[in-house]
Amino acid sequence: MPNSLSMRMRPLPSRRFWVALFAGLLAYVAAGAETSKTGKGGARPDAAQRAAALKRVCERLGIGVGMSIADVGCGNGGDTLTFAEVVGPTGKVFGQEIEQKLLDAMMQKARERKLTQVQPVLGATEDPRLPDGVLDLIYMHQVFHHFAKPSSMLSNLWIDLKPGGWLVIVDRQKGPQREWPDLAAREKKHFWTGETTVVRLAREAGFLFASALDDLWMDKEPFVLVFRKPAGIKKPAGDPDLPLAINGKAMASALPALPPGPATVLFAGLDQGRLALPALRQQFKSRPVILDVVLEEWTTQNEELPSDLRGNASGVVRLVKGDLPEKTGGGLQAAVFADSYSRLWDPAPLLRRLRQELAPGGYVAVMDRHGPEGEPRRLAGHHRHIAPGLVKADFEKAGFALAKELKPPAADRFFLLFRPAAN
Ligand SMILES: C[S@@+](CC[C@H](N)C(=O)[O-])C[C@H]1O[C@@H](n2cnc3c(N)ncnc32)[C@H](O)[C@@H]1O
Incomplete structure (x- = not known):
C-alpha cells in the first residue's frame, strides 16, 4: 500500500496527460448527447449504428448506387447523408422538410462532405413537393406521427415513387393507436401513431403492405414497416390488396x-x-x-x-x-x-x-x-x-x-x- 508520503512524492502528470484527459472528457460529453435517454428506458443508439441499420434496410430492398431516395421529414439530415453514401455520386437523395433551417443545416454538412447528390426540398403540411414518379425509395424516420394530413401526404408520396418503389416508415408506437390528439396538433408535438393506423392509411392510399424489417433496426422500440407502390397502376384507387367481394x-x-x-x-x-x-x-x-x-x-x-x-x-x-x-x-x-x-x-x-x-x-x-x-x-x-x-x-x-x-x-x-x- 502506498503511504501518503510516497503519494505526495509522485511527479505531477505531464501536459500530454492533461490534454488526453480533457479530450477524453469531451468525447464522453459528446457521446452522452448521442446516447441521451429516449424517454422509455433504452439509450439512443449512436449515429454509426443508425447508419449501419439504414444500409441493411437498403441492401434488403435492393437500393444502391445510382438510385433515387427521399428522406421525408429529414430533420438536420443525418440519415440523408447516409443515403448519399448508399446511392453514390451518380444517385440522388432528396432531404425533404417543412423547416427551412433544418434543410440549411443539412446542406451545410453535405457541402462540407462534398456530397453533391444531396438536394434539399421544402415541403408543405400535406404535400412533400417531391418530383413525380422518380423515387426508388421513400423513407421517413419518426415523422409519420407528425403528419397533420397523413392521407394527403401518402397519396402524394404514392405519385412520387416509381412503380414498384418502396416506402419505409419507421416510427415508435407498436400496435394500435393509443393517443387521440387532433390531427392538426401533431405537427409540432409528439403524439404517437399506432402502426395499425399507419398500415390502414397506407393501404387506403394505394400501397401494398410488404413486410416489417424491425429485425434490421437497432432500437427495440420502433417499427419498420415496408410498403410498395404496385407496378402497372396509373392512379391509386384504394387498397390494392382487398379480399374477394363476398355475398x-x-x-x-x-x-x-x-x-x-x-x-x-x-x-x-x-x-x-x-x-x-x-x-x-x-x-x-x-x-x-x-x-x-x-x-x-x-x-x-x-x-x-x-x-x-x-x-x-x-x-x-x-x-x-x-x-x-x-x-x-x-x-x-x-x-x-x-x-x-x-x-x-x-x-x-x-x-x-x-x-x-x-x-x-x-x-x-x-x-x-x-x-x-x-x-x-x-x-x-x-x-x-x-x-x-x-x-x-x-x-x-x-x-x-x-x-x-x-x-x-x-x-x-x-x-x-x-x-x-x-x-
Ligand atoms: C422527430 S423529427 C425526425 C427527424 C429525422 N427524420 C430524424 O429521425 O432524425 C420529425 C421531423 O418531421 C418534420 N415534419 C413534420 N411534419 C412534416 C411534414 N408534413 N412534411 C415533412 N416533414 C415534416 C419536422 O419538421 C421534424 O423535423
Whole structure:
C-alpha cells in the first residue's frame, strides 16, 4: 500500500496527460448527447449504428448506387447523408422538410462532405413537393406521427415513387393507436401513431403492405414497416390488396338462427365484411340489437367511423385497449367477425369478455381471408389475412370449442363457428 508520503512524492502528470484527459472528457460529453435517454428506458443508439441499420434496410430492398431516395421529414439530415453514401455520386437523395433551417443545416454538412447528390426540398403540411414518379425509395424516420394530413401526404408520396418503389416508415408506437390528439396538433408535438393506423392509411392510399424489417433496426422500440407502390397502376384507387367481394346474404344465411326473444349481437365488420351487415339485419328474424364494433386497430381519430356507419351512430361500440368498454347488458347471443378478426392486435381481452357474456347457446362466428399457417399475428393483420389454425388456437385458449366449419361466402375465405366449451 502506498503511504501518503510516497503519494505526495509522485511527479505531477505531464501536459500530454492533461490534454488526453480533457479530450477524453469531451468525447464522453459528446457521446452522452448521442446516447441521451429516449424517454422509455433504452439509450439512443449512436449515429454509426443508425447508419449501419439504414444500409441493411437498403441492401434488403435492393437500393444502391445510382438510385433515387427521399428522406421525408429529414430533420438536420443525418440519415440523408447516409443515403448519399448508399446511392453514390451518380444517385440522388432528396432531404425533404417543412423547416427551412433544418434543410440549411443539412446542406451545410453535405457541402462540407462534398456530397453533391444531396438536394434539399421544402415541403408543405400535406404535400412533400417531391418530383413525380422518380423515387426508388421513400423513407421517413419518426415523422409519420407528425403528419397533420397523413392521407394527403401518402397519396402524394404514392405519385412520387416509381412503380414498384418502396416506402419505409419507421416510427415508435407498436400496435394500435393509443393517443387521440387532433390531427392538426401533431405537427409540432409528439403524439404517437399506432402502426395499425399507419398500415390502414397506407393501404387506403394505394400501397401494398410488404413486410416489417424491425429485425434490421437497432432500437427495440420502433417499427419498420415496408410498403410498395404496385407496378402497372396509373392512379391509386384504394387498397390494392382487398379480399374477394363476398355475398353478404350467403354469409348471413350460413349462420345459425337466434333463439326467440330479445337478443344482442356484436358485429365487427371491415371492408368487404361490412356487406354482411344489412343481410344479417334481415336474416335474424328476432330483430336483435346489433352493436357495430369499431376496432382501435382501424381508427385514426377516436371519433372516426367507417364510412357506412356515419349518420348511423346508434349502436356503435368502440373497443378500448382491445376490450368492450362496458358490459353488453345481458342477452348477448352472438358475435360475428367479418374480415376483421385478423386485424385484432391482441384478441385475448375481447374473447375473454365474449366468453363471460355470451348467453348459454350463444356463438361467435369468424369469417376472414385465409393466411399461411405459422405467420406471426402482427404480419397476418397487416396483410389482412390469418391462418385458421391461429384463430382456432385463440378460441380454444379463451374457453371456446369449434362447433362447425361454415360454408365461406367467397373462395379466399374461411368461416368458423365457435361455442363456449363445456366446463
Ligand atoms: C422527430 S423529427 C425526425 C427527424 C429525422 N427524420 C430524424 O429521425 O432524425 C420529425 C421531423 O418531421 C418534420 N415534419 C413534420 N411534419 C412534416 C411534414 N408534413 N412534411 C415533412 N416533414 C415534416 C419536422 O419538421 C421534424 O423535423
